[in-house]
Amino acid sequence: KYGVLNTRNIKEVVFGNYTIETWYGNGAYFASGRRHQLGTEITPAARKIDDLLSVDGFWLNTLYVCDFCFKYTSDKSKMDVHKVVCPLNRPFPPIGKLVYADTKTKRLIKKVRGFLHELFCQNLSLFGKLFLDDKSVYYNVEPYDFYVLYGADDEGASEKSSKSCIYRPMGFFSVETTAWEPDNNLACICVFPPYQRQCLGLLLIEFLYAAAEAAGQMPLGPEFPLSPYGRQLYLRFWGKRIAFELLNSPDRGGCTTLGDLAVRTGFRREDLLFALEHMGVLYTSDE
Known part of the structure; x- marks a missing residue:
């Protein structure tokens, strides 16, 4: 199964102060076993995924996802508790290496290596699948670098964060570091729905080409098929x-x-x- 479904199985996701309708299904959120540490609880559903496949309609109405570390739960109270102690709940994202900063627009890009921050990248990939039809890599993130775009999100900020500038993830792209074709510079790209129509996707692509040019890796392009x-x-x-x-x-x-x-x-x-x-x-x- 590996998370690929033909229909949406989660109605909506609460991401920070945003409630977002999902675009695609993701059965991987419901996998149990050794992946249980991905979320704040073992699994969002009490039944096994094989049983859920026969369910008509949504498997889950609301999934709560931390807008700092992307851990998830179906219980709002558990998410409220988690966000208080989340190690990434800081004004400036403490994860990854800063590779781009624009003080005028308050945009940052952090390079997060899959083999160093496996849990974060797995959860990020799971969240991205809700808005990417063809994404199929969630767990094997070690050979990937993730470039996460952060911005000062005033509209989605809470009362606590409105007192100071807090950067929140707005989207990402990933690059396979061991790709068979060396001219592939992108595995997937996603700007989360609340932050679309702000030219952030174009910013990510422009940064990607500029970084490749600086490293002498031109010409190159994305991995096909594209979403x-x-x-x-x-x-x-x-x-x-x-x-x-x-x-x-x-x-x-x-x-x-x-x-x-x-x-x-x-x-x-x-x-x-x-x-x-x-x-x-x-x-x-x-x-």
Whole structure:
């Protein structure tokens, strides 16, 4: 089963002060056994997952997820107790390495290594599955690096946090450090629903390419197939960058090859073709 379901099985998730309707199902939240330490209790449901598969409708109406460490429970009182003692409930996120900071917009990106912070990354992956259709890695996080985007969330802040700036996770992307294809720079990307439509996904992708360029890892691109959300983000990012390069080319009006664009953008040729086709600017010439 490994968490993959054809229908939603959790109606909504309470994430901090936000109540979010889930997009996809996730049976992994209901797995028992050696994974019990992932949540604040053994399992959100009393029955085994095999029994739940025959249930019509939602397996659980409300799941409570800590908006600091992503631990979860079906009991609100347990989450209230947990958040008081959560070691990540700090104004500045104490986990991971700071790799990006914007003091004007109050945005941070922390690099969290899967093999160092396994429990955090497992819980983060489980939460992301509620909004990603094709995500299938939840537990084997050791070969992945997670880049978590944090922001000063005034709207979702509690009375306690409104007195000082507290950074909360808004989304993430992951990179497989042992990928078979070295030109893959992304395994999955997700901006949580309360923080969408703020161009945060584009910020993550732009950071990803900038970091790869600084490390001399260009050209590269995401792992396929992309989720619908990831596909939309990348096509928008690629299209804007391609248009900029073509309009500002010193040889504007002349001949520009895919190789030229790959060098100037750092995008793979197949990604360039994919974006150009989506932009509707490809045509066949008789010459």
